[in-house]
Amino acid sequence: MVFNHLYRARARFHDSNLILRVGSPNLQHLKPGLMGSRIRAAVKHNSAAVCQEDLRFAVVVSKKVSKRAVIRNRLRRLLHHAFMKDVSRLRRGHWLLLSLKPEAAQRSKDQLLQEWNDLLRRSGLRCEHEQYVPAALIRAEPHVHV
């Protein structure tokens, strides 16, 4: 449900190897397990405020990229680490879904990181000043196929 919501989102940014989809948070789509107890308590009081602060990120590495789980994991970790590096400088209130195109397995580390930076710049998510990060969802899921 979460992924369907994001796949229908309008804001998409393409590069040769990556696709970044940006959607607005919709907490009703989340299963209870994906929400911490503290968040759930906060939602009860003021749902809109939580949505403005929520920032979630997912990486989708399809089996089309590589059949070997080790390579998929390596790509996932690479982009995950890149996200964590930038997380303090990103605008709140968005859900992000990053997909890899099948050719990404052949690209080098630096090439992918360069594309990631380009995408962030074009999407306008990065702000100049740092923000306090209370709790960001850092959940990366290697996704099989749809």
Next chain:
RNA sequence: GAAAGGAGGCGAGGCGACCGCGGCACGGCUGAGUUUGCUCAGUGCGUGCUGAGGAAAGUCCGGGCUCCCCCAUGGCCAGGCCUGCUGGGUAACGCCCAGUGCGGGUGACCGUGAGGAUAGUGCCACAGAAACACACCGCCGAUGGCCCCGGCUUUUGCCCAGGCACAGGUAAGGGUGCAAAGGUGCGGUAAGAGCGCACCAGCAGCAUCGAGAGGUGCUGGCUCGGUAAACCCCAGCCGGGAGCAAGGCGAAGAACCAAGGUUGGCCAUGUGCCUGUUCUGCUCAAACAUGCCGCUUGAGGCCUGUGGUAACACAGGUCCUAGAGAGAUGGUCGCCCCUGGAGAGGGGUCCAUUCCAUGGAGACCUCCCAGGAACAGAACCCGGCUUAUGUCCUGCUUUCCAAC
């Protein structure tokens, strides 16, 4: 010193910090219930412990475990085996160890798909005369046959020299072929041939050594093509099928049909088992990989001792070391270590030239830079095999060269 052979080991150098991920424990927080003690569930929170391999791989063998076929035992037959020198090891194996034969190497050593072709049947393309059976070329033609010089004789006939290649002999030589009926030599013969002899190879018998495969010696008659991953024979072994998405518990859950059931076959034995409190089977339709168990303590690792050439076995001690459920191990930094640098500085010392000095080489020290890999990622668990991988490490052995 060089070249080679073989054995064993290691596998992101070591220590630490931070961030991130899987699992477990405790605590916190949130929610529900509550007999107000607590219990259950969830955690984007905290702390601690712990977290891939020698091949985790290929899925090629052997097992454990689980369910189904199917009530068990014994016998005979059928069936299966990509088991096939001998002896041992092992839970078992097509694996391992030791040995034998054969082949290769100067040697250390290496390779070996190594039962039977004299139980029988089949096949041996093309070529070739012939592929369990022969005569194309060739050689011979002793013995028969024909022709014929000469001699004896009246003739018949007899003796002798020569010729023909008709009958026939031969398997030496040529040619064909992966393969042509033991090999070499001497004798022998018309020509030849195990026809005879010597040695070698092979076969059979006897003796002897060995646990055995086999080894050694003697004697004998002289001789037998290949193929069994062709059928087959012999010996040995064997219930079959599916596989942890096995399977069990829980949750959910609609309807119908049949009444008996049982191993590849046969026989025998037994007071066999299940069966209307719904077992079992078939068909149709629909839904579903969602909670818990199975799940990691095992033919387990390490150390010591004893037995054994060894594989291995036994005894004692010690350790517990991933357990996810679409699948977790990666980054950054610091110090030390190792390797490389025709990078910088210092430099005991050595060499050359005209002393001072200049030029060159350079053990070692300091700093700087780069690097510390490859093959590859647990998915129920073991024992093997095979394949992939490194300027890696440590003993041992052989041959050649040099020195003593």
